[in-house]
Amino acid sequence: MKYGYFDDDRREYVITTPATPLPWINYLGNDGFYGLISNTAGGYDFYRDAKLRRITRFRYNNVPNDIGGRMYYIKDGDCTWSPSFLPAGTELDSYECRHGMGYTVFTGKKNGVTAKLTAFVPLGDACELNRLEISNDSSETKDLTIYSCIEWCLWNAVDDANNYQRNLSIGELEVTGSTIYHKTEFRERRDHYAFFTVNADVNGFDTDRDVFLGARRSWDNPIQVENNASGNTVASGWYPIASHQLKLRLAPGEKKSYVFQLGYVEVPRDKKFESKGVINKAPALALIGKYNTDARVEAAFKALGEYWSDLLGIYHLTSGNDKLNRMVNIWHQYQCMVTFNMSRSASYWETGTGRGMGFRDSCQDLLGFMHLVPDRARARIIDIASIQFENGSTYHQYQPLTKRGNADIGGGFNDDPLWLVACTAAYIRETGDATILDHPTPFNNVEGSEKPLMEHLRRSINFIINNKGPHGLPLIGRADWNDCLNLNCFSEEPGESFQTFGPSEGPVAESVFIAGMFVKYGLEYADLCEHFGSKDEADSVRNEVGKIKKATEEYGWDGEWFLRAYDAYSHKVGSNECEEGKIFIEPQGFCTMAGIGQEKGYGRKALDSVKKWLVNDYGVEILAPCYTTYHVELGEISSYPPGYKENGAIFTHNNPWVSVAATVIGDAEMAFDIYKRSCPAFLEDVSEIHRTEPYVYSQMIAGRAAVHYGEAKNSFLTGTAAWAFVDISQAILGIQPTLDGLSVKPCVPAELGDYSVTRRYRGSLYNIRVTRQAGKSGLTVNGQAIEGNVIPVPAEGSTVDVICYA
Numbered sequence: 177m178k179y180g181y182f183d184d185d186r187r188e189y190v191i192t193t194p195a196t197p198l199p200w201i202n203y204l205g206n207d208g209f210y211g212l213i214s215n216t217a218g219g220y221d222f223y224r225d226a227k228l229r230r231i232t233r234f235r236y237n238n239v240p241n242d243i244g245g246r247m248y249y250i251k252d253g254d255c256t257w258s259p260s261f262l263p264a265g266t267e268l269d270s271y272e273c274r275h276g277m278g279y280t281v282f283t284g285k286k287n288g289v290t291a292k293l294t295a296f297v298p299l300g301d302a303c304e305l306n307r308l309e310i311s312n313d314s315s316e317t318k319d320l321t322i323y324s325c326i327e328w329c330l331w332n333a334v335d336d337a338n339n340y341q342r343n344l345s346i347g348e349l350e351v352t353g354s355t356i357y358h359k360t361e362f363r364e365r366r367d368h369y370a371f372f373t374v375n376a377d378v379n380g381f382d383t384d385r386d387v388f389l390g391a392r393r394s395w396d397n398p399i400q401v402e403n404n405a406s407g408n409t410v411a412s413g414w415y416p417i418a419s420h421q422l423k424l425r426l427a428p429g430e431k432k433s434y435v436f437q438l439g440y441v442e443v444p445r446d447k448k449f450e451s452k453g454v455i456n457k458a459p460a461l462a463l464i465g466k467y468n469t470d471a472r473v474e475a476a477f478k479a480l481g482e483y484w485s486d487l488l489g490i491y492h493l494t495s496g497n498d499k500l501n502r503m504v505n506i507w508h509q510y511q512c513m514v515t516f517n518m519s520r521s522a523s524y525w526e527t528g529t530g531r532g533m534g535f536r537d538s539c540q541d542l543l544g545f546m547h548l549v550p551d552r553a554r555a556r557i558i559d560i561a562s563i564q565f566e567n568g569s570t571y572h573q574y575q576p577l578t579k580r581g582n583a584d585i586g587g588g589f590n591d592d593p594l595w596l597v598a599c600t601a602a603y604i605r606e607t608g609d610a611t612i613l614d615h616p617t618p619f620n621n622v623e624g625s626e627k628p629l630m631e632h633l634r635r636s637i638n639f640i641i642n643n644k645g646p647h648g649l650p651l652i653g654r655a656d657w658n659d660c661l662n663l664n665c666f667s668e669e670p671g672e673s674f675q676t677f678g679p680s681e682g683p684v685a686e687s688v689f690i691a692g693m694f695v696k697y698g699l700e701y702a703d704l705c706e707h708f709g710s711k712d713e714a715d716s717v718r719n720e721v722g723k724i725k726k727a728t729e730e731y732g733w734d735g736e737w738f739l740r741a742y743d744a745y746s747h748k749v750g751s752n753e754c755e756e757g758k759i760f761i762e763p764q765g766f767c768t769m770a771g772i773g774q775e776k777g778y779g780r781k782a783l784d785s786v787k788k789w790l791v792n793d794y795g796v797e798i799l800a801p802c803y804t805t806y807h808v809e810l811g812e813i814s815s816y817p818p819g820y821k822e823n824g825a826i827f828t829h830n831n832p833w834v835s836v837a838a839t840v841i842g843d844a845e846m847a848f849d850i851y852k853r854s855c856p857a858f859l860e861d862v863s864e865i866h867r868t869e870p871y872v873y874s875q876m877i878a879g880r881a882a883v884h885y886g887e888a889k890n891s892f893l894t895g896t897a898a899w900a901f902v903d904i905s906q907a908i909l910g911i912q913p914t915l916d917g918l919s920v921k922p923c924v925p926a927e928l929g930d931y932s933v934t935r936r937y938r939g940s941l942y943n944i945r946v947t948r949q950a951g952k953s954g955l956t957v958n959g960q961a962i963e964g965n966v967i968p969v970p971a972e973g974s975t976v977d978v979i980c981y982a
């Protein structure tokens with residue numbers, strides 16, 4: 177069952193009912209000012225940091241969980257309704273929500289009135305625009321009243337939900353004309369405020385929530401709306417909101433448009449006030465002036481569309497498969513932008529109050545983002561490397577506002593350092609910009625500790641080399657990619673964090689997964705050394721890679737598949753000898769990608785075992801059989817009921833590893849099959865089972881052992897976005913950046929047929945046609961056959977015509 181449809185020409189998903197199984201959301205904003213917006217206009221806005229600079233309030237575990245956000249009421253006689261269905265909740269004559277690239281458009285119709293609400297954040301400015309267009313399609317004159325409403329958050333979202341004894345006395349506002357300024361704490365240490373305005377004279381306003389709502393009422397029927405009244409209240413303490421009242425008369429066929437703007441400004445410390453207690457409004461007025469007419473808003477909306485057309489023009493596929501086209505050309509890349517921006521901080525599943533930017537998460541997000549905005553990728557790599565410690569290990573997370581490592585969680589996740597190698601190498605393959613390796617980058621953000629980025633990579637590699645266990649395999653530390661496999665934790669008390677309890681290091685527990693990573697990324701590092709550094713270093717690292725490869729073949733192979741780990745007692749994890757948790761997905765994907773045991777056919781065997789044990793209707797499960805009891809020596813992984821999360825769900829992030837691994841052993845059928853199984857557009861028809869948005873990946877889909885098999889959770893912020901795009905664009909469709917140029921080497925099943933890709937790469941445009949023709953193979957570049965798969969980088973600005981005979 178579907179709740180909408182894809183409109184590929186407009187790059188939108190069109191939701192046709194507000195009754196989606198869960199709120200289906202979108203993101204507004206690209207660089208600094210962000211909004212989350214659901215298909216009923218719920219959600220919230222923040223500036224840079226969803227915890228510390230929260231602009232509008234979100235109520236956690238609320239029922240319905242989606243009330244709030246952009247609230248618009250249209251009062252037409254006795255009937256009050258909202259263009260996005262909520263908050264009024266009045267049944268609409270028709271409803272539509274179009275989630276597009278950085279914008280959402282709602283169209284609601286009721287009793288002959290049509291209201292179209294367009295929400296977006298204009299490029300380069302810290303504000304959300306809501307354009308409300310109202311038309312009278314009936315044959316009678318309509319006297320309507322519009323109420324807008326947003327609820328302010330008192331900046332720090334955690335404090336806002338906790339510290340009532342202080343907070344209910346600190347709210348402060350100013351109102352001038354149609355603009356309501358939120359200036360809580362501006363009197364003291366904040367030098368930023370927010371405002372909510374509309375480009376029309378208002379008939380009234382309210383900023384005191386309790387006056388607006390009335391006693392014992394909720395957002396669906398505020399007393400002021402019911403009474404068609406406005407109190408012109410200026411809140412002092414309690415719960416400040418911003419609501420405008422606008423009365424309008426529409427003749428039949430007449431239309432009116434309003435622009436609401438929710439903005440954020442920072443003011444220099446010495447210019448905070450224009451007079452005692454009165455805030456300096458100049459920066460707000462400048463921002464308001466930029467978007468106070470329909471024409472300006474239309475121009476900004478058009479610019480946003482052009483921005484996305486440009487970005488999505490960098491990699492564009494034309495194939496006979498619509499679902500594939502829309503994922504590759506639109507939604508994969510869009511989700512990569514969102515995960516780059518948000519890491520795992522703010523979604524309808526991540527509260528925005530907890531984790532900051534994850535080290536490994538952000539490094540992997542970059543893998544799918546590099547081609548979109550390489551400059552931002554470069555800056556991010558430096559930010560990430562700057563939280564690394566001198567010994568090559570690293571903080572696991574950092575806060576986006578301060579860019580400092582997060583001491584609460586600390587370090588000790590031993591896969592982390594290698595992801596830095598992965599993303600740096602990918603950046604150079606994409607851009608050819610090896611100057612990043614020389615960039616002076618501090619350790620732990622300590623001034624004076626700067627070393628070239630290349631030295632950070634060296635220390636990442638050496639950290640693994642210097643931290644091996646009894647079998648010569650890398651030590652796991654607190655955990656590797658699987659945060660829930662906690663082999664040194666041994667937690668017995670409820671509530672203890674599995675990630676931080678116990679020693680951060682253990683001298684015994686080893687990870688076969690990190691071994692696979694080391695082989696893959698150790699070789700990528702050696703290539704960087706060879707191209708841009710020292711040949712000796714390259715040789716020495718290849719030698720170390722050889723050792724870990726050998727150790728993995730010797731101690732990391734279980735006969736039919738790769739082991740997952742050795743625990744703190746040196747017992748096998750993920751072995752046929754285990755009663756539960758016999759086989760894990762991660763090492764099958766990574767060790768096969770890394771080519772470990774290739775000559776012995778390990779990859780083929782491992783992937784056959786994946787098929788036998790782990791593949792289900794919606795993807796590949798993370799392990800089997802699921803743990804049915806808590807294992808203190810394994811940690812969080814065994815804390816989940818069978819079939820959920822790391823205990824046997826499809827953890828979609830690692831599905832592309834298996835798919836890429838299949839391309840490494842040349843199994844195109846399996847690669848594409850695995851890609852399709854968990855791919856959102858391919859699951860659209862079972863949306864009532866999948867339940868999350870059919871246009872983006874969710875972190876997990878419950879496995880066969882779960883009560884709710886097939887149900888997805890944690891949509892949007894997942895490393896799957898980047899890996900799925902890498903898988904399909906580079907491994908399967910085969911257009912892969914290398915240090916020496918673009919490589920074209922598809923691994924596609926016959927069912928896909930011929931296809932073309934246009935790819936902008938290092939300043940040139942490649943028109944690539946992949947075709948199957950009997951007896952033909954290899955590449956022609958501008959009509960000339962070339963040796964191998966890598967097209968030498970042409971002069972910038974070239975157009976390169978490539979035919980690949982697959």
Ligand code: BGC
Nearest residue numbers: 520534536537657658659660
């Ligand atoms: C975390 C990742 C981790 C994954 C698997 C995600 O929630 O953000 O860092 O690799 O879970 O445990």
